Amino acid sequence: MLDIQNVTKVFGKDTVNEHTALDDLSLHLDKGEFVTIVGSNGAGKSTLFNAICGTFFSDSGHISLDGADITYMPEHKRSKMIGRVFQDPMKGTSPNLTIEENIALAYARSKHGPLGFALNKRDLKIFRDALADFDMGLEDRMKTKVGLLSGGQRQVVTLLMCTVVPPKLLLLDEHTAALDPATSEKIMKITNDMIRKNNLTTLMITHNINSALKTGTRTIMMDSGSIILDISGEERDKMSLNELLDLYTRRSKKVFDNDRMLLGTE
Ligand SMILES: Nc1ncnc2c1ncn2[C@@H]1O[C@H](COP(=O)(O)OP(=O)(O)O)[C@@H](O)[C@H]1O
Ligand SMILES: [Mg+2]
Known part of the structure; x- marks a missing residue:
């Protein structure tokens, strides 16, 4: 359904601010998959969504959706196939x-x-x-x-x-993060119902690791523009918050720097 192949995006190329936001990233989603995405601040999660939506063209790599190559398709055309919800309710x-x-x-x-x-x-x-x-x-x-x-x-x-x-693809970018805990829980329930009812292929960025592991069918973790963990099935079912954070530290050689996430709060 969604196929991202070796996508790289560098911001501020050849300047002192040069930053590789997506680093040769590949990801494949089957139709109907519901994948949650976690990662520290600045890991490249929203940039990945921007690349999928065509907010910019990637420096290299290919993206296809439902069999069509959308790598160079303009954003307004992709928006007919892709639904996106942001953190900010004003958007x-x-x-x-x-x-x-x-x-x-x-x-x-x-x-x-x-x-x-x-x-x-x-x-x-x-x-x-x-x-x-x-x-x-x-x-x-x-x-x-x-x-x-x-x-x-x-x-x-x-x-x-x-x-x-x-839509062929639904992208949720921390869409409950700006809401109070009770409302957030309610919106997550509505989101789950909508996804299930329409069998929507979904990527959901969340700062809540507990919810990431419990929601959907697969969880990926991003760091420095790469996917450093991709779990589903039994491995995911058995994964605890602490095990996931341990894996993060081992693979990224960093301590998790997303406080809200560490607290596991809504
Ligand atoms: N339009 C842009 N211009 C320059 N730098 C950007 C731009 N968008 C994102 N970045 C940088 O890319 C990195 C990844 O950002 P982002 O994808 O927003 O992270 P997050 O995982 O928190 O969503 C950050 O260092 C951010 O500052
Ligand atoms: Mg973001």
């Missing part, structure tokens, strides 16, 4: 449009028709029902401007926008 939705209008726009964009409000009454009912299921008090606020919603509510709208037409 992803338009504050001056209503919930209904935001979802309609996402729908129109994914259907690669002209931009417009293309949801019919039946679609709207489906989304109102979906919102009711999420139990976030959103179903009766379809005509409310998104700017008036809480962070958690906005993340739910963004998730719904990403899945209104199921």
Whole structure:
């Protein structure tokens, strides 16, 4: 489904700030896989997502999605196939449009028709029902401007926008990190339900190692632009937080520098 081959990205080439953010990185995901990504600050996790989305072209290597080579495909074209949710609830939705209008726009964009409000009454009912299921008090606020919603509510709208037409790939970049623990837990549950229901191929960056090991089917750990650990199945099921941190220290020859992660907090 997703095939990343030997991708390298160097920022500030030939300057004093030269930094290799992705270092000959390769990763393959099968359809329906749900992979969690952990790693210290600056490991290159978000840069990996940027490379997949086409925020920049990689210096070398190839990326293909569902059999198509997207290495040089522009970002706006990839966005029709890839859903992305950021940590910041302000990103992803338009504050001056209503919930209904935001979802309609996402729908129109994914259907690669002209931009417009293309949801019919039946679609709207489906989304109102979906919102009711999420139990976030959103179903009766379809005509409310998104700017008036809480962070958690906005993340739910963004998730719904990403899945209104199921994407080939869903990228979640610490999308619950800015929320309080209770809301974060709720959004994770909604995320899991959406992924399972649509059988979405997913990459999720998280600072919560416990949640990384429990969520999805496979966990990778990044450091200095490389994947230093890739576990699934029984090996992953048996892995404890401490064992994972031990492995990190041995393989990266560093102590983990992500405090929130060490604490295992939400
Ligand atoms: N657009 C950019 N220009 C220069 N340096 C960047 C850029 N984006 C990321 N970096 C650098 O690349 C490294 C990896 O960043 P990032 O992928 O955001 O890390 P994280 O794993 O915390 O998400 C960091 O050192 C960061 O400063
Ligand atoms: Mg990041």
